[in-house]
Amino acid sequence: MGDEVLSINDLHVSVEGNEIIKGISLTISVGEIHAIMGRNGAGKSTLANVVMGHPSYEITSGTISFRGTPLEEMEVFERARAGMFLSFQYPSSIPGVQVGTFLRKSVSAVRGENAPSARDFRKELKGHMESLDMDRSFLSRYVNDGFSGGEKKRLEILQMLLLNPCLALLDETDSGLDIDALRVVADGINSIAPEAGCLLITHYQRLLEHVKPDFVHVMIDGKIVKTGGAELAGDLEAKGYDWLEA
Amino acid sequence: MINYPQISIPPRSDHLWRYTPWKRIHPTKVEEMPEADEIKFSSGIDTKIEDSSEIARSFIHSISQTSKKISLDNETLELDLRCSGHICSGQLVIESSGKSNLIIRLSGDAGWTGLRILGIVDGSLSFAVINDLASDGHLLRCEDWIVNRESTFEFATLSAGGFLNKTDIRVDLEATGSEMRGGIASNGYGSRHDDHHIEIQHSVGHTNSSLVMHATCDGSSHSVGTGLLTICEGADGSDAGQVFRNLLLSEKARAEAIPELEVLADDVKAAHGAASAPINPEQLHYLSSRGLSYQEASSLIVEGFLMDAFRHIKSEKVVDTLRTRLLVHLECLMNG
Numbered sequence: 001m002g003d004e005v006l007s008i009n010d011l012h013v014s015v016e017g018n019e020i021i022k023g024i025s026l027t028i029s030v031g032e033i034h035a036i037m038g039r040n041g042a043g044k045s046t047l048a049n050v051v052m053g054h055p056s057y058e059i060t061s062g063t064i065s066f067r068g069t070p071l072e073e074m075e076v077f078e079r080a081r082a083g084m085f086l087s088f089q090y091p092s093s094i095p096g097v098q099v100g101t102f103l104r105k106s107v108s109a110v111r112g113e114n115a116p117s118a119r120d121f122r123k124e125l126k127g128h129m130e131s132l133d134m135d136r137s138f139l140s141r142y143v144n145d146g147f148s149g150g151e152k153k154r155l156e157i158l159q160m161l162l163l164n165p166c167l168a169l170l171d172e173t174d175s176g177l178d179i180d181a182l183r184v185v186a187d188g189i190n191s192i193a194p195e196a197g198c199l200l201i202t203h204y205q206r207l208l209e210h211v212k213p214d215f216v217h218v219m220i221d222g223k224i225v226k227t228g229g230a231e232l233a234g235d236l237e238a239k240g241y242d243w244l245e246a
Numbered sequence: 247m248i249n250y251p252q253i254s255i256p257p258r259s260d261h262l263w264r265y266t267p268w269k270r271i272h273p274t275k276v277e278e279m280p281e282a283d284e285i286k287f288s289s290g291i292d293t294k295i296e297d298s299s300e301i302a303r304s305f306i307h308s309i310s311q312t313s314k315k316i317s318l319d320n321e322t323l324e325l326d327l328r329c330s331g332h333i334c335s336g337q338l339v340i341e342s343s344g345k346s347n348l349i350i351r352l353s354g355d356a357g358w359t360g361l362r363i364l365g366i367v368d369g370s371l372s373f374a375v376i377n378d379l380a381s382d383g384h385l386l387r388c389e390d391w392i393v394n395r396e397s398t399f400e401f402a403t404l405s406a407g408g409f410l411n412k413t414d415i416r417v418d419l420e421a422t423g424s425e426m427r428g429g430i431a432s433n434g435y436g437s438r439h440d441d442h443h444i445e446i447q448h449s450v451g452h453t454n455s456s457l458v459m460h461a462t463c464d465g466s467s468h469s470v471g472t473g474l475l476t477i478c479e480g481a482d483g484s485d486a487g488q489v490f491r492n493l494l495l496s497e498k499a500r501a502e503a504i505p506e507l508e509v510l511a512d513d514v515k516a517a518h519g520a521a522s523a524p525i526n527p528e529q530l531h532y533l534s535s536r537g538l539s540y541q542e543a544s545s546l547i548v549e550g551f552l553m554d555a556f557r558h559i560k561s562e563k564v565v566d567t568l569r570t571r572l573l574v575h576l577e578c579l580m581n582g
């Protein structure tokens with residue numbers, strides 16, 4: 001441990017002139033799993049999106065760096081190629097583009113020279129799809145087009161497994177999943193976790209029963225108001241958030 | 247007696263002729279019937295076709311030396327139409343039964359091509375036209391289709407070639423249970439002008455149609471999609487939908503998408519819509535977050551948008567062929 005993957009320092013973020021993130025600092029190292037919990041609207045997705053470089057958000061002050069490189073110097077696609085991955089809370093659909101084509105392009109963009117041959121790619125894909133309990137017919141469907149909530153989340157996890165990131169941000173990847181799917185998603189996270197930094201955004205404790213976080217942060221109104229160990233998730237489940245509000 | 251020169255030139259106030267007037271698409275001077283070379287059909291038997299009272303059809307009829315007929319019965323056929331010479335034309339009759347696929351590819355460097363098709367569908371036909379003509383060619387294409395009882399007509403067009411194109415398609419759902427599903431993908435680049443007019447007539451009740459037209463509009467291209475959907479008196483219980491969408495890729499490109507609806511029957515489901523928009527930034531961001539550069543992401547979105555015009559086409563053979571041709575075309579464009 002000690003290898004910093006993500007380091008956020010006194011970050012302030014605005015959308016359309018409204019400040020959403022109001023001074024957040026957070027460091028994630030290789031092998032660490034962090035969870036951020038908080039009510040709807042607290043700013044959790046904003047934090048994940050801004051780290052990934054969504055163009056709607058403006059960093060008004062503070063810094064973010066990825067393995068020591070300031071992120072403002074990196075385009076979104078460069079962040080992905082450098083090993084950052086965001087599992088979106090609401091992934092976009094791309095009608096007309098088949099999942100198989102999309103995955104192949106993404107893998108060759110991110111893994112570059114180390115991208116697998118067509119044959120190895122198919123093998124890898126098959127293995128991951130089996131572990132995620134996904135049918136082959138998925139590959140000819142259009143990306144997220146007409147997908148159920150659970151199907152979208154599986155596709156996000158499939159991408160994470162194929163891209164094998166060193167920083168994984170998972171924004172409510174557990175919501176809308178039944179218990180079997182949740183276990184499958186948790187297995188996926190656990191399989192990359194030893195070599196990566198993980199940030200799980202969730203508002204349920206459920207996922208955290210299968211993926212044990214090293215740190216749990218509570219976010220209220222754009223700030224981290226409390227940080228603790230895995231036991232904090234249980235406290236939140238039992239007591240809610242009110243006791244943490246100033 | 248040939249009808250052509252006697253037919254009066256349609257005014258531009260006519261929906262069909264507003265954006266590509268007859269004078270513009272006629273290869274020479276409107277009163278002329280120039281000599282034309284034959285379109286080379288890779289198969290088909292000689293046949294005769296009647297003249298028409300419609301100006302474009304009659305014109306093609308009057309200058310064409312060949313008329314071919316293709317009969318399909320539970321089969322798949324890929325038909326090549328080679329178009330070369332200064333002016334080139336031909337007529338084609340299509341009769342299909344059983345479950346058939348017909349894929350027509352138009353290619354060649356003709357300066358001007360006229361193609362007239364008359365088709366009758368019995369059973370289920372999945373039909374595609376791929377316009378791969380040289381990028382400075384002109385194309386006038388007229389089709390008339392009749393869909394028989396309990397029959398299904400899938401109709402797809404990939405319009406990628408040619409410089410000035412006018413397509414006029416009429417489909418008559420004239421028997422109970424007949425259905426049509428259409429998809430048109432038009433790729434606008436450079437100063438390409440691509441005009442599609444589609445008339446679908448529900449002559450009797452319990453007939454279904456759906457039409458999707460997607461046009462990408464880049465460079466200073468001009469894309470036109472006009473539809474006329476008629477649900478005739480007594481055609482109760484019919485279901486029809488039309489969607490025209492334009493993907494705006496350049497400020498200089500123009501796009502017209504005008505579906506028109508005429509409903510004279512009761513208890514009918516009819517919906518139509520048109521929309522023009524640039525690339526959705528959320529889609530771009532999603533693909534970028536997966537490592538695709540801006541250029542790679544936008545080309546993939548464009549490709550998807552065009553393929554998505556065929557979302558109602560169920561024939562895998564047809565959709566796969568269209569995808570392959572589209573990819574080749576986009577790659578050629580990219581490599582200049």
Ligand SMILES: Nc1ncnc2c1ncn2[C@@H]1O[C@H](COP(=O)(O)OP(=O)(O)O)[C@@H](O)[C@H]1O
Nearest residue numbers: 015016020039040041042043044045046047056
């Ligand atoms: N793109 C955006 N445009 C406008 N407001 C936004 C945008 N993204 C987030 N917000 C606002 O920021 C606040 C935090 O949203 P979000 O980060 O999605 O919260 P959470 O993920 O914790 O539920 C909300 O009030 C939301 O309306």
Ligand SMILES: [Mg+2]
Nearest residue numbers: 044045046089
């Ligand atoms: Mg959220």
